[in-house]
Structure formats: C-alpha cells, structure tokens
Amino acid sequence: MLGLKLPTDPRWVKLVESNIEEILTDHAWCEQKAATNAINIIVNNSEKEELVTEMLALAREELEHFEQVHQKIKERGFKLGRERKDCYVNDLAKFIKKGGSREQGLIERLLFAAMIEARSCERFKVLTENVKDPDLVEFYRELMISEAGHYTLFIKLAKKYAPEGLDVDKRWKEWLEYEAEIIQKYGKEETVHG
Numbered sequence: 001m002l003g004l005k006l007p008t009d010p011r012w013v014k015l016v017e018s019n020i021e022e023i024l025t026d027h028a029w030c031e032q033k034a035a036t037n038a039i040n041i042i043v044n045n046s047e048k049e050e051l052v053t054e055m056l057a058l059a060r061e062e063l064e065h066f067e068q069v070h071q072k073i074k075e076r077g078f079k080l081g082r083e084r085k086d087c088y089v090n091d092l093a094k095f096i097k098k099g100g101s102r103e104q105g106l107i108e109r110l111l112f113a114a115m116i117e118a119r120s121c122e123r124f125k126v127l128t129e130n131v132k133d134p135d136l137v138e139f140y141r142e143l144m145i146s147e148a149g150h151y152t153l154f155i156k157l158a159k160k161y162a163p164e165g166l167d168v169d170k171r172w173k174e175w176l177e178y179e180a181e182i183i184q185k186y187g188k189e190e191t192v193h194g
Contacts, residue, residue, distance in 0.1 A: 002121060003118070004119065005176055005179070006180045006184065008126045015189065015190045016190045017132065020076065030193075031066035032063075034062040041109060054157060058153065065143065068139075086193055087186075087194070092178075092179065104166060111168070114155050116193075117154060121147035124144035128144060
C-alpha cells in the first residue's frame, strides 16, 4: 500500500531498544511538527473548506499523539528532551518543487507530508514486529494504523486539489524514487527517521 522502495532494516530496532528515551522524545517532536504542518496548510489555503476541515481534525489528532507519547515518556520516568532536527525530513524537503503556482505548491506540500507519514507508518510497523517491549508493541501498532490513514488522506487531498494537467500519481512515483535514494543513509540512529 505504501509503495516505499526500500524497507527499514529490522536491526534498526536494536538501536531503538538501546535508547527508548531518545526514540520517544524524537517521536513526540515528530507529532508536534505534524500538527504544526497541518496548521500551516490551513493558514496558506484557508479558502479550501474541505482541506481546512481535514487539517483541523489532523492537527487535533497529531496533538493527541504528542500527548500520548509524552505520557509514555512520563510513565517511564523519562524527560521530554529538546526538539531534535530531523535530517530525513530536511532532505525530503529539498525535493519540493519551487516556483510554481500556489496550487502546485499545495500539491507538493501534501505529497511531502504523505511521504513522511508513509515512512513513519513503515517504521512503526517494523517496531511492532521486532521490539521486545509488549507495551510499545501495542502503542506503535495503534499509531501505525493512524499514520497509514494520514498517508492516504494526504494522497486523496493531493488528487482532489491538483490543478488540471498535474499528474499526482506520476509525481508521487518521483517522490518514492527520491525517498529511496535518501533513506539509504538513515536507519543508524534511535530516532523515528534517523
């Protein structure tokens, strides 16, 4: 369903298990950034009623996820660390086409968000299949399902709002190819995308 070209090496989970506090803190900030992204899409496209409605619901859900991860951090006696830079997301952002119309810019932003959600979903699946902590297995299974829904929402909205002549499926394939190139340098840190 996700179409990702390169799966995460399950050995990444060993890194995660070596530093649960780090993955939880990184994950919490990922959820915050996802909520902020949804709000930014609203700010820049406030005339699109369905888009605003969908992004409001998404922003709320992402903030709920942030709260859930923060709760896990507190339950385990950890502290929410400082926000982390996400090099994977920064590398993905380099692929966003610049200089087109506002509508083309929206589609790029939606596909960018879809890619992040797709990889997060895939990483959460790898965690549920390989992490030894039963609490985290259940936690990440629920979030994996949610991320899959976010991915499909962004693709659906990209198709709905694509200007005439913009082939969303073709552009999505280009995103998948690009992501396959950059993901090769990740999976070496105990972060969601690292």
